Structures are given as structure tokens and as C-alpha cells.
Amino acid sequence: MFLKGKTALVTGSTSGIGLAYAKALAAEGANVLINGFGDAAAIEQERQGLEATSGGKAVYSAADMSKPDEIVAMVEDCAKTLGGVDILINNAGIQHVAPIEEFPVEKWDAIIAINLSSAFHTIRAALPGMKAKKWGRIINTASAHSLTASPFKSAYVTAKHGLAGLTKTVALEAATFGVTANCISPGYVWTPLVEKQIPDTMKARNMTREQVMNDVLLAGQPTKQFVTSEQVASLAIYLCTDGAAQITGANLSIDGGWTAA
Template sequence: MFLKGKTALVTGSTSGIGLAYAKALAAEGAAVMINGFGDAQTIERERAQLTEASGAQALYSDADMSDPQAIAAMVQRCAEELGGPDIVISNAGIQHVSPVDQFPVDRWDAIIAINLSSTFHLMRAAVPLMRAKGWGRIITTASAHSLVASPNKSAYVAAKHGVVGLTKSVALEAAKTGVTVNCISPGYVWTPLVENQIPDTMRTRGLTRDQVINDVLLAAQPTKQFVQPEQVAALALFLCRDEAAQITGANLSVDGGWTAA
């Protein structure tokens, strides 16, 4: 348990990739603060399981990632009740698909706020705490769309490109402090959110389940396999190790070869 005595704060972590991050960190002994929305009983069950796995405390924050003050308060609560945060993973995100000339302005604003600006506010609050300790790991979750674009996703692509630029800039600022700042860019990850899209796509496009998976969802991934949340979490875990101390300012793809071409 190489993270015993460390504290991790993971946003957007009540399900999917974020919860996989939290579970991986807890399994290595980290105290964890999870964040997000969802069914209260389900979240409490996950929180209790994280405590059991880590042997340390686990807390839940319902902070709204579109609210800078709520983000700052969450980091402060993490520091006061758990110590740290030594590790921060910015993972909260939303999506909307629409041509740019029809893209609702409120959706643009929300995607930029939650997918990009929340990462800035997290870093702004966490970096001084990490610098004071002389050790820290900041990991941002971007996407294959941080490197390549798709039509009708202007806000999401813009936000994810922005996350990479922010990550690189802060990595340079923190380079001599013992704090590393890196980005993980997954392709299509097998999560309930993705799985639940399949029946609707089958109906609207008149396709079979296999056609939706291979010809729509995995069209851009040469391996024709979904990335698993645990595979993304395993990379994040490695970035927290001392062996990864010289990896900073990197954008690491986990996308089945999507961005290789």
C-alpha cells in the first residue's frame, strides 16, 4: 500500500472512470474524498467500501463543479478533515452534441465551466498545499478529443484541448516543487453512460448491437475494444509513484490507437 498516509481528492467520482480512480487509490491505502452526483444510498455504499479498502477515512462532497467557491471549499474541507490533498484528479465532465450554429449558449458555458474551468479552480486551491509539503500529484482527465476533433462537439473539444494546455502550463510552474501535473486522455471507455447509449442508437439508426459498438462507438479505435475504467485508473496510479517523478506536463493516451494516425 504505497499511498498509506496520502490523501486523494477525485472529482466526478461517484461512477465510471472517477470511481475507478478512487477505488485504485484506496486499494493502495489513500484516504479519499469523492465528489459527484447520484443516488445517496449508492454513494454512501461506495464511500463505505472505499474506507474498508484503504483502512483510512473516505469522505463524500457534493460540491458543484461549476461553482468556484464550492470547489475551493471542497479542497479546504479535504485539507481540514483528511489532510492534503496530496493527489488531485480532475475528472468531472459533461457533454452536449450539436452543430456550432445551433449549439445552445448555456450548454457551451456549462461544458467550459465543468470540463475546463473546474480544473483551474482545483489547481489554484490545491497547488499551494502541495507546494508546502514538497510533494503532490495532479492528474487531469482529458480525452482523445484533446488531440483530435469530431464534428458537433465544439465545446467538449475546446474544453479538452484547454485542459491539456492548462496541465502543461501548471506543470512548468510546479516543476521544481515536487509536484507533477499530467493529463490522461482516454478514448471510448466502457461505462454505464456508454452502455446506455447503445439501445437508443440501435433504434434511431436501425443497427444491431454489434454494429453500434464496432461501426459507431469504436469506429475510431483500431483495437476495436473499449478502454476499461480500471486501465485508466492503473495509469493514474503509476503517475502517483515515486518512479513517475520525472513525468510531468505529459498528455498520455489510453485510446486503443485512436490518436496514433
């Protein structure tokens, strides 16, 4: 448990990749703050499970990642309850699939706010404490779409490209303070976010569910397999080790070979 005594904050972590991050961090002894929406009883069960795993503390924040004041309050509450944030994983994300001329403006604004701007707000709030400790790990869940594009996902692709740029900038600013900042860019991971976009993609592309699965989602992944949440989380854990101290400003693909093409 090499993260005993460290505090991790993971946004968008009540399910999917985010919850896998939280479980992996707890398994290494970290105190964890989880965040997101969902059934209260299910979230409480996960919170208790994290404490049982880590032997430390786990807390839940319902902060809305589209609201900067709630984001800042979450970081401050984390510091008061668990100690200052040592590991920050920005994972909150939403998706909408539509041709750009039909893309609802409110969906664009929400995706940019939650997938990109929320990371700015968490980093801005957490980085001073990391600098003061001379240690920190900032990990942003980007996407293969931070490196390439797909049709009908204008807001998501824009947000993920922006997140990659933000990560590089933070890495340079924090480079002499023992703080690293990196992106993890998964390909298609079977999560609720991916599952929910299938009907919209069926409509946008006039395809069946099976066609979307095989000809859209897995078409670009040479392995023809979904990435697992646990595989993504294992990469994040490595980035928290001393062995990864000189990895910063990187965009690390875990996409079954998608962006190799």
C-alpha cells in the first residue's frame, strides 16, 4: 500500500472508469473522495467498500462539475476532511452525438463545462497545495478523441483536445515542484457513458445496435476488444509511483492500437 497517507480526489467516480480509479487507489491505501451522481444507497455502499479496502477514509461529494463554486468547495472540503489533495484525477464526462448543424447549444455548453472546464477549476484549486508539499499527481482522463476525431462528436472531441493542451501547460508550470500532470487516453471502454451513446449513434448513422458496436465503436481498435476500466486504472496507479516521476506532460494511449493507425 504505497499510497498510505495520501489523499486522492476523483471526479465522476460513482461508476465506470472513475470508480475503477477509486478502487485501485484505495487498494494502495489512499484516502479517497469520490464524486458524481447516482443512487444514494449504491454510492454509500461503494464508499464503505473503499474504506474497507484502504483501511483509511472515503468520502462522497455531490458537487456538480458544471458549477465552478461547487468544484472549489469540493476541493476545500476534501482538504478539511481527508487532508490536501495529493492525487487529482479529472474523470467527469458526458457525451452527446449529433451532426454539428443539429447539435444543441446547451449540450455543447454542458460538455465543454464538465469535460474540460471542470478540470481547470479542480487543478486551479488543488495545485497550490501540491506545490507546497513538493509532490502531486494530476491525471486527466482524455480519450483517443484527444488525438483524433470522429463525426457527430464536435463538443466531445473539442473538449478532449483542449484537455490534452491543458495537461501540457500544467505539466510545464509544475515541473520543478515534484508535481506531474498527464493524460490517459482510452479507446472505447465499456462504461455507462458508452452504452448511453449507442441509441444516438444509431440515429445519427442510421445503423442497428450491432452495427454501431462492430462498425463504429470497435472499428478503429485493431484488437477488436473494449478496453477495461481496470486496465485504465492500473495505468493511473503506475503514474502515481516514484518510477513515473519523470513522466509529465504525456498523453498515454490505451486504445487497442486505435491511434497507431
